[in-house]
Structure formats: C-alpha cells, structure tokens
Amino acid sequence: MDLQKEISGGVLLVRLSGEIDLAVTDCLRVSMDEELERDKLVKNIIVNLAEVTFIDSAGLGVMLGRYRKISRAGGKMFIVGASPQVRRILEISGLLNIMKECPDEKQAMGLAV
Amino acid sequence: MEPVNRVSIQFSSLPANVAFARVAVGSFASQLDFTINDLEEIKVAVSEAVTNAIVHGYGTDAGSIIEIAAGITGDVLTITVADSGRGIDNLANALQPAFTTDPERMGLGFSFMQSFSDSFDIQSEPGKGTRVTMTRICKKGVTPRQGH
Numbered sequence: 527m528d529l530q531k532e533i534s535g536g537v538l539l540v541r542l543s544g545e546i547d548l549a550v551t552d553c554l555r556v557s558m559d560e561e562l563e564r565d566k567l568v569k570n571i572i573v574n575l576a577e578v579t580f581i582d583s584a585g586l587g588v589m590l591g592r593y594r595k596i597s598r599a600g601g602k603m604f605i606v607g608a609s610p611q612v613r614r615i616l617e618i619s620g621l622l623n624i625m626k627e628c629p630d631e632k633q634a635m636g637l638a639v
Numbered sequence: 640m641e642p643v644n645r646v647s648i649q650f651s652s653l654p655a656n657v658a659f660a661r662v663a664v665g666s667f668a669s670q671l672d673f674t675i676n677d678l679e680e681i682k683v684a685v686s687e688a689v690t691n692a693i694v695h696g697y698g699t700d701a702g703s704i705i706e707i708a709a710g711i712t713g714d715v716l717t718i719t720v721a722d723s724g725r726g727i728d729n730l731a732n733a734l735q736p737a738f739t740t741d742p743e744r745m746g747l748g749f750s751f752m753q754s755f756s757d758s759f760d761i762q763s764e765p766g767k768g769t770r771v772t773m774t775r776i777c778k779k780g781v782t783p784r785q786g787h
Contacts, residue, residue, distance in 0.1 A: 545658055547654075547657045547686055547690070548686075548690045548693060548694070549654040549655050549657055551743075555743065580661075580679075580682065580686075582657075582683050582686040582690065582751070583687060583690070583744070583745040583746075583747045583748050583751060584657075584686075584690050584744070586745045586747070587741075587743050587745045588743065590743075590745060591743040611676065611679045614676075615683060618747075618750075618751070618754060619745055619747055
C-alpha cells in the first residue's frame with residue numbers, strides 16, 4: 527500500500543494505492559490519525575481509492591473509525607474513484623450509505639471545503 | 640466424491656500472510672472457469688477468514704499456524720481455513736452482521752464469507768480453535784484444467 531496525504535481548506539485528502547488489508551491497517555490508521563491530531567482545523571476527509579486494487583473488512587474498519595472521529599465534530603467523509611470490485615465491497619458493507627461518493631477529487635473538494 | 644485436485648498450505652499467523660493466502664487460493668481457484676469478479680469475491684472471503692484467525696483466533700500469538708485446504712471437485716471449489724486458537728465462545732453472536740468487539744472493525748467478516756460462498760460452515764470450540772469451510776460453485780461448470 528502507498529499513501530499520499532494533503533491538507534487544504536480544512537480537508538484531509540488521502541490517496542491510497544495497492545491492497546488494503548490487515549497488513550497495512552495499523553499504518554493507515556496511525557497515518558490518518560496523525561494528520562487529524564496535528565491539524566485540528568481538518569473537518570472533512572476525502573479518500574481517493576482509484577489506485578486501490580483490493581480491500582476487505584479490515585481496511586473498511588479503518589475508514590469507518592476515521593469517519594466516526596470526524597462525524598462527531600460534524601465532519602463528512604467522501605469516497606472518490608473506487609474500482610467496480612472495490613466499490614462492490616464498499617456497497618455491501620453499507621459504507622456508501624454513510625459516506626458521500628464522488629466521481630473525482632475536484633467534485634469532492636467542492637463539497638468538502 | 641474425492642477432490643480431483645487439492646492443495647494445503649500452512650503458514651504463520653502474520654498479517655503479511657493474509658495477501659499470500661488469498662492470492663494462493665485465488666490462483667488455485669482459477670483452474671475453474673470463474674469470472675474475475677468471482678475470483679475477487681473468493682479472495683475477499685479467504686482474506687476475511689484468515690484475518691479472523693489472526694486477530695480473533697490467535698490474537699498477538701504470531702508464532703501460531705493457520706492451515707488452508709482447498710479442493711476442486713467437478714465445478715465446486717471447497718476452501719477450509721483452520722486455526723488452533725482461542726475459538727469462539729458465542730458463535731451465534733459472532734455470526735450476527737456488524738457484531739464486533741472492536742470499534743475499529745466492521746464486524747462484517749462472516750457476512751462477506753457467507754455472501755461470497757454458496758455454502759458456509761463454521762465449527763469452533765473455545766480453547767481449541769475454529770474451522771471455516773466455504774464452497775463456491777463455478778457456474779460455468781468447466782472441469783479443472785489438468786497439467787497446469
């Protein structure tokens with residue numbers, strides 16, 4: 527898994543690539559939480575999954591945990607670019623019912639800022 | 640009926656081996672004419688079973704062994720994932736969708752395994768371990784390719 531992070535206008539943008547399973551969940555969790563702790567102005571999170579080739583419930587759990595954190599402060603989480611296979615897992619899990627799905631980062635940023 | 644082809648794998652209960660396990664089973668399963676979507680679902684089911692064995696079966700005891708057996712009989716793939724860990728005290732609770740003991744988890748491992756299998760069976764005994772058996776029928780019904 528690779529991870530890129532950007533913060534702009536109170537939005538944490540996370541671009542993930544590769545496979546998201548138990549082997550990387552601790553790293554992903556710590557990395558995202560560091561940003562949320564460091565910049566208290568971050569309210570919303572955009573997760574770009576365009577380059578993610580696999581995700582299971584361990585990976586979804588990290589996303590759910592971050593969603594719970596920001597939603598307590600009124601924030602929202604946006605999902606961008608999930609492949610059909612990844613999107614299917616997100617859909618079955620119910621995460622797409624609580625997170626907003628956007629076709630690209632630009633549109634997500636427009637809603638998140 | 641005896642499987643036409645079978646494999647068994649033993650590996651350490653380490654998170655890095657989750658990917659190894661699903662890729663190995665996915666590769667074996669590809670001897671049947673599963674669609675790419677079917678293979679992705681099989682890989683998710685294996686990933687969930689192995690993750691459960693590591694996280695709930697053995698906890699932090701990383702030196703323990705997980706066993707996977709897979710077999711092909713006609714157009715049916717059978718996958719068994721077994722650990723010799725703690726076992727599950729309350730199986731009925733564990734099988735409830737979204738049941739979890741950890742707020743960082745979805746509690747959907749068994750739901751994914753059940754959704755992505757044509758049959759699902761779990762045997763668990765506290766202190767002795769857990770064995771999950773899943774079957775998946777290749778709807779195209781092609782017999783395993785021999786010699787690959």
